Amino acid sequence: MKRFILLFAFISALLSSCSSDYTILKSVGSVILKPDSSVKLIDGTITFTVSSVTNNESEDITQEAVIYIDGEPITGNTFSSATVGTFEAKAIYAGLESDPVVLTFHDGTEINFEKRVLIEDYTGTWCGYCPRVAHAIELLKEETDNAVAVAIHRPTSNEASLNYDPYNYDASELEALLSTVGYPKGYLNRMTLWQSPEPNNLSQAVGLTQGLNPKLGIAITSVVEETTINLDVNVKFGKDFTGSGIKLVVYVLENGLIYDQVNYTSYYGGDHIVHGFEHNHVLRECLTPLLGEAVTGDMTIANTFTKSFNVPVPANVENAANLEFVAFVTDADGNALNVRSNHPGEDQVFEEL
Template sequence: MRIFKFLFLSVLFVGLYSCSSSDDNGSAGSASISITPSTSTQIIGEPITFTVKTDADEDVTATSNITSGSTILQNATLNSYTVGNFVVKATYGGKSASVTVTFTDAPPTSIILLANSTNLSQGDKTTFTVKTNTGINITQSAVIKVDGNPITGGEFTSNVPGSFNAIATFENFTSETVTIVYNPAINFRKRVLIEDYTGTWCGYCPRVAQGIDLVMAQTEYAVPVAIHRGQDPYNFAGASVLESLIGLQGYPDARLNRLTAWAYPEPSNVSQVISYTEGTAPKLGLAMTANVSGGNVSLTVKTKFGKTMTGVKLVVYALENGLIYNQTNYTSYYGGGSTIVGFTHNHVLKATYTNILGDEIPSSESVYDNTYTKTYSFPVPTNVSNSANMEFVAFVVGADKKAINVRKAVSGDDQSFEIIE
């Protein structure tokens, strides 16, 4: 009898493994599996059981590996005494599938559909969240439709203006309708920031200065900033963090909109800079009111958002023009010669009124059609030789640390936003 039983098991073992590969538990040819809970929501203390099937509708629950986190589920059953969402994963034959289930301390009586914003500009993303009235997040298990069309990942974007109605369903519950309004985006004049890392001691730096002169002769929409470094009467010590940001290797180094290298040789690549003032208009604009009087600076910077943005920061500089100092020169520009005597240094960075990497604009302020206003009042910086030659630069950087748009002003300016119809 024992011999017969051994032979039977041996034949069964060989039979099973002779028709399956090393990553197939016996369902040869199945392309996928699915895992289905007995219910997607359960009261804590009560079980949820799971069924695993192949794409051929073969029930393989008993031979599947079913886990929740690092816990292996026995008898394909999950029970929790903690409220929350749980991801349950099934693995079989080298294939896997997962499902999210929810344990709640009381059965829900309704569901609520929430949107991160209901007033946006075209192209913005709406993120939806679905919760039970008991506070359980069931977004992954709910079905969300916008104007009758299901969306995936709880996100929706419209590239055209209009109103859109969203609704969520979950089991036998239906949420109230949430209306999302997409407004036409507001476009602004596009300007380019040039940050020139330079020095009076730097013999090749006149090359970038010449490039800036050529740019300024072709467009009024470029905003240069000369950041002097090293053994220099205009050295701006606070620039080291910027040099780390761009990975500066030597001088000169010129960057467009903070991060993009202006291609060498700069005077031959003016078109690169000009291209940054053309093309798709930014959805953010700036306007400044500036006044320098009695040894004090009063500056108001307004930022208007043509679409909702996140992770944006404002940077404000104080510069000085018309500074006369000899410039070392290894180039043929400005008449050549090893020293340019009495060279005029313009757009020299003297102070920052924000963190040099930017002060965060609250997400509650960086929303469609809102104007964020900051006012600065400071004494004229002690390193400024002539306050009448001061100018101010404000720009906003995105979460990627690139400048989105920039504007400059001088004392007496009372600017309005440069909106493009």
């Protein structure tokens, strides 16, 4: 009996020691480090959040992760610099590292703008694997407010076809520039393929909202009156873009469109047909050429280019109250430099940092 008591005490002490000396970490698929801004004035404070993505679910792990600046751990989740310069930040949790983030502190002599990422989702109501990208966009919007989505429905308006889509938009001119055939496919900033499976590669998209500043900002003013759209798209330059070959693209989108979605994925309940699926950010019309319209005028630092539109609401729009406008500027190679979305009645200012 005495031996049994001693053995029980030893096991109890061992278990107590384990519970106090060790922390069991949650299973993690990937780690994402997000600063509230990657560009700040000197003496400004950058606040970080860290999240983990596991089994397509995101969880805030800021308090458990360790954040490093130029390889040195910091205390807490904020960082400031009293001098002009760039710094590399990363987070580590459970042995996994986030993608690095480049931080810039400036003295106010530069013009910098909020940086957003464009996602063009080539999709279809008939496409069973397309809900994968739609779900990834939903997850991405939980990670960052700086993602702008456009759903480009393909491939045919022929009602007799098995691939009929009532929202089909002929983007063949644009798709001809891309290297990926078939659907689904998501492209970031127009020319960069979002690696599949997209829900597991959120950090690729988040990373494009950070780092090197685009030096170009967009502000949109919109008014929809009965059957007419009045739109002003303003582009401000933070450096000299003269001779750069930049172009403007302006989309008209519609949200809240209800139509059954074929589904071969486990998302949205895993049903083969998702009845009453809500399709958002659906491309209805492009107000410029699909590959962009040349930006002209004085494109030196601090100057602004304005393009105004007075056009009828597209005939295919079901509800003008659900309109959305997206404007972005591409470089000479077609890559989107910056993008912004706008809803009817919104009068935006430039997002200068």
